[in-house]
Amino acid sequence: MTIETQTQNMSVNNFEQCLKCSICTVYCPVSAVTPLYPGPKQAGPDGERYRLKNKAFFDEALKMCLNCKRCEVACPNDVHIGDIIQAARIKYSTHRPSLRDMMLANTDLVGTMASPFAPIANPVLKLKPMKAVLHGVMGIDKHRTFPDYSSRKFESWFKKEAAPKQSQYSKHVSYFHGCYVNYNYPQLGKDFVKVMNAVGYGVHLLEKEKCCGVALIANGMPKQAKRQGEVNMTSMRKAVAQGHAVLTTSSTCTFTMRDEYDHLLGIDNHDVRDSISLATRFLLQLIEKGEIKLAFREDYHKRVAYHSACHMERMGWVPYSTRLLRMIPGIDFVMLESQCCGISGTYGFKKENYERSQAIGKGLFDQIDEANPDCVATDCETCKWQIEMSTGTPVMNPISIIAEALDVEATRELNK
Amino acid sequence: MKGEWSAMRFDIVIIGGGLSGLTAGIALAEAGKDVALVSAGQSTLHFMGGSLDLLGSDERGNDLFKPLDAIAKLNEKHPYKKLEDVSRLAGVAKQILERAGLATTGYATANHWRITPIGALMPTWLTLEGMAAIDDPDKMPWRKVALVNIVNYLDFPTKFLAAGMRERGVEVDVKAVILPEFQQLRQSPTEMRSTNIAKVIEQNDLLVKFADQVNSVVGEGYDMVLLPSVLGISSNEKAMQLLRLINVPASYVDTLPPSVPGVRMQSQLRRRFMALGGSFFTGDQVIEGIYDGNNLKGVKTAKLDGTVLEADNFVLATGSFVSRGLVADYNHVYEPALGVDVDDLGLDRKTWATVDVTEAQPYMEMGVATDHKLHCKRSGNVMSNLYAAGSVLSGHNSIKLLDGAGVDMLTALQVTENILNQ
Ligand code: SF4
Ligand code: SF4
Numbered sequence: 029m030t031i032e033t034q035t036q037n038m039s040v041n042n043f044e045q046c047l048k049c050s051i052c053t054v055y056c057p058v059s060a061v062t063p064l065y066p067g068p069k070q071a072g073p074d075g076e077r078y079r080l081k082n083k084a085f086f087d088e089a090l091k092m093c094l095n096c097k098r099c100e101v102a103c104p105n106d107v108h109i110g111d112i113i114q115a116a117r118i119k120y121s122t123h124r125p126s127l128r129d130m131m132l133a134n135t136d137l138v139g140t141m142a143s144p145f146a147p148i149a150n151p152v153l154k155l156k157p158m159k160a161v162l163h164g165v166m167g168i169d170k171h172r173t174f175p176d177y178s179s180r181k182f183e184s185w186f187k188k189e190a191a192p193k194q195s196q197y198s199k200h201v202s203y204f205h206g207c208y209v210n211y212n213y214p215q216l217g218k219d220f221v222k223v224m225n226a227v228g229y230g231v232h233l234l235e236k237e238k239c240c241g242v243a244l245i246a247n248g249m250p251k252q253a254k255r256q257g258e259v260n261m262t263s264m265r266k267a268v269a270q271g272h273a274v275l276t277t278s279s280t281c282t283f284t285m286r287d288e289y290d291h292l293l294g295i296d297n298h299d300v301r302d303s304i305s306l307a308t309r310f311l312l313q314l315i316e317k318g319e320i321k322l323a324f325r326e327d328y329h330k331r332v333a334y335h336s337a338c339h340m341e342r343m344g345w346v347p348y349s350t351r352l353l354r355m356i357p358g359i360d361f362v363m364l365e366s367q368c369c370g371i372s373g374t375y376g377f378k379k380e381n382y383e384r385s386q387a388i389g390k391g392l393f394d395q396i397d398e399a400n401p402d403c404v405a406t407d408c409e410t411c412k413w414q415i416e417m418s419t420g421t422p423v424m425n426p427i428s429i430i431a432e433a434l435d436v437e438a439t440r441e442l443n444k
Numbered sequence: 445m446k447g448e449w450s451a452m453r454f455d456i457v458i459i460g461g462g463l464s465g466l467t468a469g470i471a472l473a474e475a476g477k478d479v480a481l482v483s484a485g486q487s488t489l490h491f492m493g494g495s496l497d498l499l500g501s502d503e504r505g506n507d508l509f510k511p512l513d514a515i516a517k518l519n520e521k522h523p524y525k526k527l528e529d530v531s532r533l534a535g536v537a538k539q540i541l542e543r544a545g546l547a548t549t550g551y552a553t554a555n556h557w558r559i560t561p562i563g564a565l566m567p568t569w570l571t572l573e574g575m576a577a578i579d580d581p582d583k584m585p586w587r588k589v590a591l592v593n594i595v596n597y598l599d600f601p602t603k604f605l606a607a608g609m610r611e612r613g614v615e616v617d618v619k620a621v622i623l624p625e626f627q628q629l630r631q632s633p634t635e636m637r638s639t640n641i642a643k644v645i646e647q648n649d650l651l652v653k654f655a656d657q658v659n660s661v662v663g664e665g666y667d668m669v670l671l672p673s674v675l676g677i678s679s680n681e682k683a684m685q686l687l688r689l690i691n692v693p694a695s696y697v698d699t700l701p702p703s704v705p706g707v708r709m710q711s712q713l714r715r716r717f718m719a720l721g722g723s724f725f726t727g728d729q730v731i732e733g734i735y736d737g738n739n740l741k742g743v744k745t746a747k748l749d750g751t752v753l754e755a756d757n758f759v760l761a762t763g764s765f766v767s768r769g770l771v772a773d774y775n776h777v778y779e780p781a782l783g784v785d786v787d788d789l790g791l792d793r794k795t796w797a798t799v800d801v802t803e804a805q806p807y808m809e810m811g812v813a814t815d816h817k818l819h820c821k822r823s824g825n826v827m828s829n830l831y832a833a834g835s836v837l838s839g840h841n842s843i844k845l846l847d848g849a850g851v852d853m854l855t856a857l858q859v860t861e862n863i864l865n866q
Contacts, residue, residue, distance in 0.1 A: 047766075051486045054639045054702050061647070063629045063640075070635070101727035104485035104767060302749065313450035313750060344728040344747030347480070351452065351723070363718050365711075366726070387647070391678075 041108035041115070041291075046073035052099035052109055057368040058092055061387040065092040068099035071116075072109035079116055086120035092384075093117075094372035095246060096338035111291050118250045118292065125248045182214035186233060190221050197230035201310070202267035202274045204260070206281045207239050208409040219431035220277050220307055226439040227311070227320040232272065234263040240281040245292060246372075254293045260285065264300045274300070275307045277427050279407040282306050283339035306407065308426050309348040315355075322430070323438035328358035332429065333401035335392065335415065336366040337408035349407055349426045356433045362399045367392045371414035386418065393419050405429055451742060451754045454480040454723070456863065459730045459743070459781055460761035460769065462487030464834025464852035466713040468759050470540055471860040473720035480753055481722060482745055484729040487710060488767055492849070493698035494673060494705035495558040495577075496548070498534065498569035499524075500846025507567050507581070511850075512552055521809075521839035523851050526818055527858050537853040538570060544716035545679065546709060547573040557581045559670075561700045562601055563608025569850060572705050574683050576670060576695035581612070586668040588615040590692070592658055593672060595622040596630050599638060599700035600672035617666075621657040625650055638699045639707060642677040651682060655689030662692060669694040673704050678711065725753075730781040733830075735822070740830045743782070757863045760784065760812065760820060760832045761856060769836040770811060772796075777810050784820040784830070785813040787838035804844040811838030818859050831859040 039045075052068040053059055059067040066075065071090050078085035090113055097110040182205055194200070201224060209217040221231045238260055241253030264274050264285075276282045286304050289295040314320040332353060336346045346366075354361050370389030396404060396419045404415050404423045412423040424432075456472050458465045461483025469481045499511040499518075508514045512531055515524050527533055534552035541548055548570040550556050555567035557578040571577040578585060589609060593600050606616040625644055629636050645654060662669055673696035676683030687694045698705070718724060725745065732744040734752060742752035762769030762781055771780045777788045777796075788810050789795050796807040812832045813821050820830045833856040835842060842848035 049490070050637060050702050051490050053635065053637060054490065054707055055486070059635055059640060060643045063631045063635055065635075067635045102486045104487070106485065106729075305750075312452075316450040316452060316751075317448065341726055344725055344745070347452070347723045347725060348751075365715060365718070390647070 041111045042106055043073040043076050043108075043112055045105040046107045047105055048074075049104065052103050052107075055098045055102040057096060057098060057370065057388040058094060058384070061384055062092070065089055068093075068109045068113070072099070072112040073107055076112050076116065079120065083120050086116060088121065088123055090117055091121070091123065091248075092381075094338070094368065094388075096368050096372060097342040098338060098368060101341055108291070114245065114288075114292050117248065118245075121248060123248060178212060178214050180214065182210045182217040183233065185214055186217065186221070190218075190231065191233075193225075194230035194232060197225065197228055199228060200230045200232060200270070200272055202232050202234055202264070202272040204234060204237060204240075204264075204274055204276045204281060204285075204304075206276060206278045206409070209277065213409070216277055216425050216428055219425075219428045220275075222431045222436065223307075223311070223427060223434060224275075226434060226436050226443070227314070227322070228440075228443040232267070234260070234274070235266055236260075236263045240284045241293070242280055242284040242288070245284070245288060250293060254295060257285070257289050257293055257295045257297075261289070261295060261297055261300060264304065268300050268303045272303075273310060274304045275310050276304070277307050277407075277425055278409055279306060279337050279340040279343065279345070280410070283343055286343075306345060306348065308352050308407065308430075309345055311430075312348045312352045315352075321439070321442040322355065323435045323442055324356050324358065324433045325435045326358075328356065328433040329360075330358065330403065330429070330433075331360040331362065331399075331401045332403055332405050332424075333362040333364050333396060333399045335364050335369065335396075335404050335406040335411060335423075337406050337411050338368055338372070340407050341366055349405070353405060353426050353429060356429070358433060359429075362401055364392065364395050364399065364404075367395070369411045369414045369418075371410045385414075389414060389418055396421055403429075449744075449750055449752050451752045452480070452748075454478050454753065454755045456480070456757045456759065457482065457743060457753050457755040458759045458761060460487075460759075460763060460767075460834070460836070461714070461724070461726075462761065462763055462767065462834065462852070463489055463492075463709070463713070463849060464763070464836075464856045465759070465761035466710075466717055467537065467540060467853045468761060468833055468856035468860050469717045469722050470544065470713065470720065471536075471857055472863065473717060473722045474540075474543075475860070475864055479717075479722045480725060480755070481717065482725040482728050482730055482743075482753070484762075484768070485727060488763060489706045489710040490703060491701040492706040492709070493558070493561075493703045494572040494575035494696065495566075495568040495698075496570040496849035496853070497567070497842075497846040498552055498555070498850035500555060500567035501844065503845075505844070507555075509555055509567070510553070511555055511567075511569065523818075523837045523839055523855050524847075526814070526816055527854055528861070530854065533854045533857045534569070534850070536857055540853075540857075541570070541709075544712045546712055547680070549573065549577055559605070559608070559697050561599070561605070561698050563604040563606070565608070565612075566846060568846070572709070573680060574676070574687060574696050575673065575705065576697050584609070584612045584614050586614055588617075588666050589668045589670055590617050590619055590662045590666045591670050592619045592621060592662065594626055594641065594674070595620045596626075597636055597641065597672065597674070600697075601700075605670075605697065619661040621654070621661055623650060623653060623657060637702060638672065638674045638704045639677060639702050641674040642704050645675055646677065646682055651686050651689060655686055658694075659689075659691050662690075666692050668692065670697050671695070672697060672699045674699065675704065677704050677707055680708065733782040738822075738825050738828050740782070740827060757829045757831070757866075759856070759859055759863075760830065760836060761834045761852075762836050764808075764811065764835040764842075767835075772807070777807070779812055779836070782820070782822075782830070784822055784827070784832070785824065787811060787813045804841055808841040808843060809839060812836050813838060817862050818855060831862065833859045 099109040238256035244253035370385040455477040550570040557565040742754040834852040
C-alpha cells in the first residue's frame with residue numbers, strides 16, 4: 029500500500045472523514061430548538077451512507093436545515109456537512125416548491141414588481157388584513173415585517189446620478205449590488221460608491237446582474253439558480269477581463285457565488301472566484317498594502333456591536349470587517365458572540381418556521397440587549413431584517429458605517 | 445488583485461484554538477498584546493469533561509497523590525522539563541480559568557479524584573465548580589448515593605457508575621426522572637445528547653420542574669445525589685442553581701461526549717479571549733509558512749487567500765493526531781501546518797504501536813521537536829520566533845500519564861513568558 033491509497037481515497041464533501049464526534053450537533057442552531065430535525069451528523073455524513081445505498085432513506089425533514097454552515101465551521105475534520113445536506117436535497121427531494129416559496133425565492137422578480145408601487149406596496153404589506161392574507165393563504169408569517177421596497181431602484185439612481193462621474197477615476201471596480209440594495213435599500217449602494225470614490229476608485233455595474241440565487245437554492249429551485257448563476261459568471265468574466273475586482277456588500281451573495289456555485293450548482297467559477305470579494309475585505313487589504321488611506325471625522329461617535337453572519341463565519345472573513353471598523357477612532361466596539369440570528373434568508377418568513385426562527389435567534393437578541401449599542405453592524409442583509417424586527421436596534425452594514433464616519437474631503441486628499 | 449498579497453499584522457499569531465492555544469491567547473492578550481488565533485474547527489475540549497489533569501499517574505500506572513513531586517522525577521523528554529516553575533505556572537493557570545468565569549476546586553500540591561462516565565476514579569488537578577470531586581479514593585465521602593439519570597439518555601451509563609462506587613463500599617440506588625419536554629427530544633434518538641438536553645432545560649426554564657422531579661424520586665436517606673452533567677452550557681449559573689434546588693447535597697458527574705462542561709470551557713475561554721480584544725479566525729487552517737532564514741515572517745491560511753498573517757512571534761498549538769496537529773501516512777509522521785520537525789520513531793511502522801490496544805502506545809509520544817525554550821525546529825535549525833505548546837509537543841503520553849490539560853496549559857504559559865521576556 030502506498031500514500032496514493034490514502035490520498036486518493038477522498039470522498040465527495042469529505043464525508044468519509046467523519047469520526048462521529050458529534051461536535052457539529054452541538055453547534056447546529058436548528059437541533060438546539062427542535063428534536064424533529066435529525067441534526068447535522070445524522071442528516072449529513074451518517075444519512076449519506078444510507079442514501080447512497082437507497083434513495084428511500086432521504087428524509088424531507090432536511091428542508092429544516094438553514095444552510096448556515098455553522099456545523100462545517102465547527103467540524104474538526106473538515107467534513108462539508110452543510111454541502112452534503114443541500115446536495116441531498118437537490119438530488120433526492122420530490123417536494124415541489126409552492127407558490128409562496130417561488131415568490132420568496134424570486135427576490136428580483138418580486139422586487140421589480142414592487143418597486144414602482146413602493147408607496148402603495150409598503151403600507152399595504154404592513155396592513156393587518158394583508159398580513160392575515162399572507163399568513164393564511166400564502167404561509168408568510170404574520171409577525172414578519174417585510175423590508176420596505178424603495179421607490180427608486182439603486183440601478184436607476186446609479187445610472188442617472190453616479191455612472192457619468194466614474195470615468196474620472198484612474199482605478200476601477202465592478203459592483204454586484206444584489207437584490208437587497210437594488211430594491212430595498214439603495215442607500216447601502218450609495219454608501220459604497222461614496223467610499224470607493226473617496227479612495228480613488230470608480231464604480232461600475234456589471235453588464236447584466238441576476239439575483240445570486242441563494243433563495244432559489246434554499247427553496248428547491250436549483251435549475252433556475254444555475255441559469256442565473258451562469259448569467260452572472262458571464263458578466264463577471266467581462267469585468268475581470270478589464271482588470272476589475274467584483275465587489276459586493278453582502279456576505280451571503282459573496283459566499284453563494286464563490287462557493288455554492290461550484291459546490292452545489294456545478295457552475296465553473298474558478299476563473300473569477302478570486303476576484304469576487306466583499307467590499308470590507310477589499311478595502312482592508314488595500315489599506316494593509318499601503319495603497320489607500322482612510323480619514324475619519326473627529327466628531328463621530330457610535331457604540332457598535334458586531335454580529336458575525338453565518339456565511340461570513342463560513343468564509344472565515346469576519347476579521348476583515350471587524351478590523352476595518354476598529355480603525356474608526358470614534359467607535360466603541362463590542363464583539364458579539366457568534367450565533368445564528370435565525371432568519372436565514374427566506375426561511376424565517378415562512379409561517380411554519382417563524383417560531384423556530386425566533387427561538388434560534390433569542391440568544392443573539394439577548395446579547396444585543398445586554399450590550400445596548402447604538403447600532404449593530406453585520407455584513408448580511410437578512411440578519412438586518414431579523415435583528416431590527418426582534419430587538420428594535422438599528423442594523424448597519426460596515427460600509428455604511430465607514431461612509432458615515434468618513435471625512436470625504438480629507439480622504440480624497442490622502443488618496444490623490 | 446491576484447498575485448499581490450496583503451498582510452494583516454499582529455504581535456502574536458497562535459495556530460490552534462483548543463485549551464493550549466486559548467490559554468496562550470488569553471495570557472498574551474492580558475499582557476496587552478494584539479493576538480490572532482487561527483482555529484480549524486472545534487477542539488478536543490468537547491471530549492474532556494469537567495476536570496483538568498496535571499499528572500495523575502507514574503510510568504508504571506500507579507495513581508499519584510502529589511503531582512509536583514512526581515514531575516521532578518519525570519524523564520528528560522517530558523515537556524514539563526521545559527517549564528521554569530511548574531508550581532507557579534499551575535497557579536497562574538487556575539487564575540486564568542477563574543478570570544474566564546471558570547471557578548475550580550483543587551491545587552497542584554495534591555491531586556483529588558474525578559469520576560469518569562464509566563465509574564472509574566481518576567486522579568486530577570482542577571475540577572469545575574459543581575462537578576463531583578473526591579479527596580481520597582480510599583475514603584469515599586458518601587455513605588448512600590442516589591444516582592439520577594434521565595429516562596432514555598444513553599450517554600450516562602449508570603450501571604457502570606453504580607458498580608464502580610459499590611466496589612468502594614458506597615450504597616447506590618439508581619433512579620430516573622422524566623419530563624414531558626425531554627419526551628420531545630426522544631423523538632430523535634440520535635439527538636438525545638447532553639448538549640441538547642442542556643439547551644432544552646435552559647431555554648424552557650425547566651430548572652424548578654427538573655429539581656422537583658429529582659427531589660420526588662430521591663426522597664429521604666441519601667447523603668449525595670449525583671446527576672449527569674447536562675446543564676450549564678453557556679455559563680455555570682443555571683447548573684449551580686439546580687444543585688441548590690435539590691434537597692440533598694448534589695453534584696454532577698461527566699457524561700460521555702459531547703461534554704457540557706467541556707463545551708462551556710471552550711466557549712468561556714473563547715469569550716474571554718475576544719473580550720480582551722483578540723482576533724479569532726474560525727474554521728480556517730494554516731497551510732504554509734513564509735520564512736526568512738530561521739525567522740517565521742507570516743502564515744497563509746486556506747480561507748484568507750490574498751492575505752498573509754504576519755507577527756513578531758508565532759505559537760503552534762494545533763494538538764495531536766485527533767486534532768490533525770500531527771498526521772501519519774504510511775511512511776512517516778509530519779506536522780501539516782508549517783512542516784516543522786517531528787520527533788518520530790523512525791520508518792518502521794511496527795514500532796509505532798503495540799498490539800495490545802490497552803497498552804501505552806508509542807506513537808502517542810511522537811510530536812513536534814523543540815529546544816529548551818520550546819522553539820520549533822525546521823530541518824534541524826531552531827526557529828527564533830516560532831514556539832510550540834500543548835499536545836502537539838513530543839515526549840509524553842497523556843493517556844498513560846494523565847497529564848493532558850496540564851501540558852496544554854502550562855507549556856502555553858511558559859511560551860507566553862518566553863515571548864514576553866525575549
Ligand atoms: S463534527 Fe465532523 S467529524 Fe464530528 S460528527 Fe460532525 S461531521 Fe463527523
Ligand atoms: S447547515 Fe446549519 S442548520 Fe444545517 S445542519 Fe448545519 S448547522 Fe444545522
